[in-house]
Amino acid sequence: MPTQETQKIDTMIREAIAQKRLIRFQYGGKQRIAEPHDYGIKGGTVRLFCYQTGGESSSSLPNWRLLHVARICDIELLDRHFPGSRGESYGKHLAWDQVFARVAPPDPA
Numbered sequence: 001m002p003t004q005e006t007q008k009i010d011t012m013i014r015e016a017i018a019q020k021r022l023i024r025f026q027y028g029g030k031q032r033i034a035e036p037h038d039y040g041i042k043g044g045t046v047r048l049f050c051y052q053t054g055g056e057s058s059s060s061l062p063n064w065r066l067l068h069v070a071r072i073c074d075i076e077l078l079d080r081h082f083p084g085s086r087g088e089s090y091g092k093h094l095a096w097d098q099v100f101a102r103v104a105p106p107d108p109a
Contacts, residue, residue: 030056
């Protein structure tokens with residue numbers, strides 16, 4: 001059964017994807033800022049595919065990250081928006097078992 005914290009994280013990820021808003025969160029002992037792109041189940045595990053644009057990282061930034069949602073904590077929605085998906089090719093990065101939410105393409109100019 002989902003915990004209150006799990007439900008909060010689920011709601012915030014879905015809201016961030018729908019509104020194309022950046023999120024800040026703790027993961028692997030590091031504070032990260034990212035664009036959430038795909039949220040779903042991959043390999044039987046709930047995952048978030050995001051484009052990390054700021055915060056701390058052990059590797060170069062910006063860069064794509066595939067995260068275990070169960071390891072995300074202290075998540076917050078920022079008042080900063082991003083345009084949307086990063087082109088059609090990004091959607092071919094991963095094969096998902098199930099997608100809960102996927103960011104929409106950028107709005108036409």
